[in-house]
Amino acid sequence: MKKLYIETLGCQMNKSDSERIAGILSHFDYVETDVEKEADLLIINTCSIRQLSADKAYSKLGVWGKWKKSRPELKIAICGCVAQQDKEKVRVRAPYVDLVFGTHNIYQLPELIKKIEENEKVCAITNNPVVCNQNDFKILRKQDSVNAWIPIIEGCNNFCTYCVVPFTRGRERSRHPEEIIQEAKNIIKEGFKEITLLGQNVDSYGKDLKDKNITLANLLRDLNKLDGEFRIRFVTSYPSDITDDLINAVDECDKVCKYFHIPMQSGNSHILAEMNRHYSKEQYYEIAAKIRKRFPDVAITSDFIAGFPGETEQEFQDTLDAIDELELDYSNTAAYSPRVFTKAGKMIDKFIPEDIKYERLERLNEKNREVCLKSNKKFVGKVLNVLVEGKTEKDGVIVLNSRAGNNKIVHFVDDTKNIGDFVNVKITKAQTWCLYGESV
Numbered sequence: 001m002k003k004l005y006i007e008t009l010g011c012q013m014n015k016s017d018s019e020r021i022a023g024i025l026s027h028f029d030y031v032e033t034d035v036e037k038e039a040d041l042l043i044i045n046t047c048s049i050r051q052l053s054a055d056k057a058y059s060k061l062g063v064w065g066k067w068k069k070s071r072p073e074l075k076i077a078i079c080g081c082v083a084q085q086d087k088e089k090v091r092v093r094a095p096y097v098d099l100v101f102g103t104h105n106i107y108q109l110p111e112l113i114k115k116i117e118e119n120e121k122v123c124a125i126t127n128n129p130v131v132c133n134q135n136d137f138k139i140l141r142k143q144d145s146v147n148a149w150i151p152i153i154e155g156c157n158n159f160c161t162y163c164v165v166p167f168t169r170g171r172e173r174s175r176h177p178e179e180i181i182q183e184a185k186n187i188i189k190e191g192f193k194e195i196t197l198l199g200q201n202v203d204s205y206g207k208d209l210k211d212k213n214i215t216l217a218n219l220l221r222d223l224n225k226l227d228g229e230f231r232i233r234f235v236t237s238y239p240s241d242i243t244d245d246l247i248n249a250v251d252e253c254d255k256v257c258k259y260f261h262i263p264m265q266s267g268n269s270h271i272l273a274e275m276n277r278h279y280s281k282e283q284y285y286e287i288a289a290k291i292r293k294r295f296p297d298v299a300i301t302s303d304f305i306a307g308f309p310g311e312t313e314q315e316f317q318d319t320l321d322a323i324d325e326l327e328l329d330y331s332n333t334a335a336y337s338p339r340v341f342t343k344a345g346k347m348i349d350k351f352i353p354e355d356i357k358y359e360r361l362e363r364l365n366e367k368n369r370e371v372c373l374k375s376n377k378k379f380v381g382k383v384l385n386v387l388v389e390g391k392t393e394k395d396g397v398i399v400l401n402s403r404a405g406n407n408k409i410v411h412f413v414d415d416t417k418n419i420g421d422f423v424n425v426k427i428t429k430a431q432t433w434c435l436y437g438e439s440v
């Protein structure tokens, strides 16, 4: 038995990939460890969405490279979006790396791992994904969680001008519904209580397959029919790709959470056009209104970028106003970071000075805190069905940490309930990031 340590940066897709990498390597006698120092094989699964995350990958490699000086038999690998982007160039900064493999090469690991065990240095990056039935390999899911991820579509065809993902994940590729449904059945059998369907654009699911009936809406309907007590989520939605049929499916399917993560990115139509987002501010408002009308307790969350090249103070102000007017329930926020290969990355003369960018980010965060609290307060007095995800002890009392269908975090006390239970909770108190309640 050899020991494997994987460090995962970035989005849920990367976390899901790491579970698959650990699963594949378990067929080759690798056992996962949480202790970096005792590993025989160290893998960093990287993210390139912002420069800060890419830098993190290289500083980790630097630490591991030092360890390898005194333990030459130690193997070091890098994968994920930085690997896909930098390819052989990884070795310019980190020559001691044994294996570089791209986001499309995960299922080639059986042969790659043999090569590095024979002391070969390998760089495996392709733009043609290695395709296989993912159910042929084990998936080592995090067992301390009630949630399991299923990637349903990978890649992106949108080319938003700020975003590196189309370059690191390639074009959209959907998995076949039968394969996804089989994976879901395995997950339910293993005792997980929540399935999150993943995609850079989940709404595009099926568009690259021949059959018109293969859509996210129909996939939700099929998964909803599976036996067992569990619920289903899907992320991330692209505003103008959310169809009426999808909204109908979410409504029809009792297991599907009434929750939408729909990144808006900016509240100004000119900036949205500059970003190559295919909707205006008004179109986003229409979609959000339609969803809110249909699902009274729904939460709509978003992502925003502060300081996109050329963004004026007034245009930024439109973003703050949009967050208010849309009563968004939560937003991920980031300062614009120039990325290699992207159009916006070349708009150097329009770059916003760092101090202004970070000052805008701070105001964005302040607005986010304000609307989150407002959103949470709406739920005081209501009953939400929650799934218990964990427990913490506070002053000798066991507090259950749970999540409602609309993704709100709810804390409550009830010694008759356990991790994995669904419970109806009456909300009694709201704070910025969470709710408190009593089981009913």
Ligand code: SAH
Pocket (backbone or CB within 6 Å): 049, 050, 162, 163, 164, 165, 200, 201, 236, 238, 263, 265, 303, 304, 305, 334, 335, 336, 337, 338, 339
């Ligand atoms: N597919 C999703 C987003 C994936 S990337 C969508 O279309 O919305 C996750 C988030 O990272 C994005 O929503 C965006 O807000 C942020 N992001 C992407 N590129 C960025 C960049 N260059 N600088 C800052 N934030 C960025």
Ligand code: SF4
Pocket (backbone or CB within 6 Å): 156, 157, 158, 159, 160, 163, 164, 165, 166, 200, 201, 238
């Ligand atoms: Fe990036 Fe845009 Fe694709 Fe989202 S839709 S992954 S932001 S290019």
Ligand code: F3S
Pocket (backbone or CB within 6 Å): 009, 010, 011, 012, 013, 014, 046, 047, 048, 049, 080, 081, 164, 165, 168, 169
């Ligand atoms: Fe990062 Fe790649 Fe995900 S760039 S956000 S790990 S798709």
